[in-house]
Every structure is written in C-alpha cells, then in structure tokens.
Amino acid sequence: MTAGVLQLDNLSVRLRLPGGRFVSAVTGLSCTVRAGEVLALVGESGCGKSVLASTILGLLPGNAQVRGQVWLDDAAARTELLRAPEHELATRVRGRRIGLIPQSAGTHLTPVRTARSQLAEALAHHGSEGGGAEIASRVDELAQQVGLDPDDLYGYPHELSGGMTQRVVTALALAGNPLVLVADEPTAGLDRALVDHTVDLFRFVAGTGRAVLFITHDLAAAGRVADHLAVMYAGRLLELGPAREVLADPWHDYTRGLLAALPSGGLQPLPGHPPSLTELASGCAFHRRVPGECSGDPTLTWHGGRAVACR
Numbered sequence: 001m002t003a004g005v006l007q008l009d010n011l012s013v014r015l016r017l018p019g020g021r022f023v024s025a026v027t028g029l030s031c032t033v034r035a036g037e038v039l040a041l042v043g044e045s046g047c048g049k050s051v052l053a054s055t056i057l058g059l060l061p062g063n064a065q066v067r068g069q070v071w072l073d074d075a076a077a078r079t080e081l082l083r084a085p086e087h088e089l090a091t092r093v094r095g096r097r098i099g100l101i102p103q104s105a106g107t108h109l110t111p112v113r114t115a116r117s118q119l120a121e122a123l124a125h126h127g128s129e130g131g132g133a134e135i136a137s138r139v140d141e142l143a144q145q146v147g148l149d150p151d152d153l154y155g156y157p158h159e160l161s162g163g164m165t166q167r168v169v170t171a172l173a174l175a176g177n178p179l180v181l182v183a184d185e186p187t188a189g190l191d192r193a194l195v196d197h198t199v200d201l202f203r204f205v206a207g208t209g210r211a212v213l214f215i216t217h218d219l220a221a222a223g224r225v226a227d228h229l230a231v232m233y234a235g236r237l238l239e240l241g242p243a244r245e246v247l248a249d250p251w252h253d254y255t256r257g258l259l260a261a262l263p264s265g266g267l268q269p270l271p272g273h274p275p276s277l278t279e280l281a282s283g284c285a286f287h288r289r290v291p292g293e294c295s296g297d298p299t300l301t302w303h304g305g306r307a308v309a310c311r
Ligand SMILES: Nc1ncnc2c1ncn2[C@@H]1O[C@H](COP(=O)(O)OP(=O)(O)OP(=O)(O)O)[C@@H](O)[C@H]1O
Pocket: 015, 016, 017, 023, 025, 043, 044, 045, 046, 047, 048, 049, 050, 051, 052, 061, 063, 185, 217, 277
C-alpha cells in the first residue's frame, strides 16, 4: 500500500457558540488518504464533514478550537497543517498542495467569462511560467486530465452541461497541481446520471496518482467510487475500511442503517434524528439513538485492515 499523503491524527474540533457553549463538530478522528485512492467520508447532514474539510484547508472560523494533527506529505514537503502559519497555507498549501472543490462549486464560476479564461486565470494565479501560449497548452492539458474536450472550454458557464461544469470546477481545483483533492458534497442536488458522471471523474483523477477525499452523504455514490470508506456520526468515525468490504459486510449498526435506507436496502429510514453536537454526552451517540450491541466506547478498534467503534 502506498504511504498516506494526507493523514488526520486524533483530530478534534470544537466551535465556541455565543454564551460559551461548544459544538463538538469533530471528535478524536483519525484516517489516511493515499495517493491514487479515493477515500469517501459519509455521514448524515450536520455530522461534521464540512468542518473537517475546513480544518484540513485551514479555513476554520475564529471560534474554532482544534486538537490533534493533520499531516500533508507530498513531493513538496511534510507539513503539519494545524501548526503551519496562515501565510504558508495561503501561498503554498491551498490550491497548490491541496485543491478544494467547495460545496456548490458550479455557482462560483463567473457567468460572463468562458471556462477557458477562468482556467487560464487560475493557472496564472498559481504561477504557471511562460506567456499566453504556454498557459494555453497547460489549459489543454488540464482539460485532458479531467476528460474535457479543450474546445468545450470556449463555452460560457451557462452553455456547459452539468457534467462539463463539474469537470471545469475539478480542473480549477487541479490548476495548482495539488496531490490532494478535497471535494465537499460535489454531487448534492445532481440527478443520478450526473452523480455517476461526477464520481467517475474522481476515480479518473485518483488514477492520475492523486489522493481524493470525497465528502458526501450519498452512500451509493461513495460505494461507486471509493477505495476506502469512512463512516462518520456525530463528529466521530464509527467505521473505516476498504469500501467493498464495508459495504458487503458492514460491522457497525450505523453503517447497516445507512445501507438499509438506500433503495437497494429497502428504503427503511433510520429511526430518530442525529443528535445536537452542542451537548454531546461522552460515549456512543449512535447507540443512544438506536440501541444495539455497544461497548459504550465509540473509539475505533482495528481488526486487520478494518476498524469499527463500539466493540
Ligand atoms: N462557524 C460555526 N460556528 C458554530 N457551529 C458551526 C459552525 N459551522 C458549523 N457548525 C456546526 O458544526 C456541526 C457540523 O457542521 P458541518 O457543516 O460540518 O456538517 P456536515 O456534515 O458538513 O453537514 P452537511 O452534510 O449538511 O453539509 C453542525 O452542528 C453545525 O451547526
């Protein structure tokens, strides 16, 4: 197995609310994203996925308190991101070593300029050397990397299909040639065909040797593309392992519940609601919602290549 390029180690993030209470958005979370692989992070709305993405990119709001470590290990350097100065994150990490596809990325495209000129600008911003011809050939190369016909880039955003738009925003995230791509809910609101199209694109990107962290609440989309699956509930990982194995034989009751809620699992909704992260008691939040066999300790324990909580 290749070494991890992005390694989260015992990461906890709390957000202070006015009045002094805290939201425990991420608790004791560890996982590794490897080059050439897609790690899908799945969990219900509000479980802390976007806070996790913001933590990795150093984009947390001022009311956040972070513990643990986030290691980025690529050809450029080995860096602990939580202790890196903001200047370094801004100039050398975001966009250059880690590309982000933010939630609803398509809406961030400028409507009045062609996709080609927006990509060229991103390349110039990331310091691509040379003049117009050099940048034009880099744009074509990027287009090819995400499976776009370079001629499509002469279109304005409203002339692009949904699938083409996804390719353009992915190309934008790759303009600084990062080894890691973080995609936050890139398939939200898309129809099934476009979801498939988008996740296939991530497989393609991973095939170019990059590490992809695919954040989603869509377990079916995750299952289609992920090499590894991390299942998050109330800020913690409850299960982690090779996607195929986890989906074929889920170990945690929560993973089983998510699968049962899919059309293929019989559309049985999970009972109850996710807890508020403001006053999380210690112990296992899921088994307080849906009682089951639980040791009461939601710490992940490893069994071979897989890990599960509550055992
Ligand atoms: N700036 C903030 N200040 C306080 N609490 C916040 C802040 N940002 C997020 N939260 C809280 O942190 C928790 C996790 O939110 P987050 O956006 O990470 O969830 P998510 O899993 O990404 O959900 P979704 O799938 O809906 O995008 C939520 O309870 C949310 O209300």
